[in-house]
């Protein structure tokens with residue numbers, strides 16, 4: 001799971017031209033290569049986010065610092081939380097060290113609504129590019145069998161389906177509870193863990209390229225040899241240069 005600086009930089013460059021949904025699959029495939037390239041796309045949204053959260057912890061640590069505007073009074077709030085705080089009970093990131101927890105089959109949900117039985121599969125990563133949020137009509141229609149697709153038009157049913165979905169795939173929506181000390185408002189902030197990881201990777205890549213630039217200018221070393229240095233050695237050389 002720990003990639004060397006050169007591989008991680010290459011991964012960032014490869015993903016730069018992709019949209020977020022494809023970037024997520026690229027990150028997962030690089031960490032846990034599956035035989036069929038699109039197998040990751042068939043995993044549920046929660047499984048995908050669980051693995052991305054694990055990668056975030058491995059590469060950039062388990063701490064999160066966020067600045068959020070209070071939706072009620074617009075006060076800017078700074079908050080810090082850890083990966084454990086956003087993981088539902090029973091979902092242990094450490095289990096992933098053994099390898100990807102890939103589920104080969106669709107995860108099915110079922111329930112009763114207005115006396116009618118319904119069933120659908122849990123949304124998968126491949127469903128998301130066309131959808132906005134897990135309660136989107138288009139997303140739910142894609143997951144329902146055709147004869148039940150009309151259910152997605154009903155707001156009440158969507159709320160029930162959302163509940164069943166989060167029970168079956170708890171990390172499909174990751175959020176953190178926030179409280180505004182200025183006005184007392186409390187709310188849940190959703191976290192798009194894939195976007196978060198990508199932002200961290202981009203920040204890391206920019207900082208690393210800045211280091212390469214400074215060391216190459218000072219010593220005339222190639223990018224390849226600078227990336228082959230450990231982070232500690234790069235930092236020491238930069239310190240000697242007064243950077």
Ligand SMILES: [Zn+2]
Pocket residue numbers: 070071072073074075180181182183184185
């Ligand atoms: Zn407030």
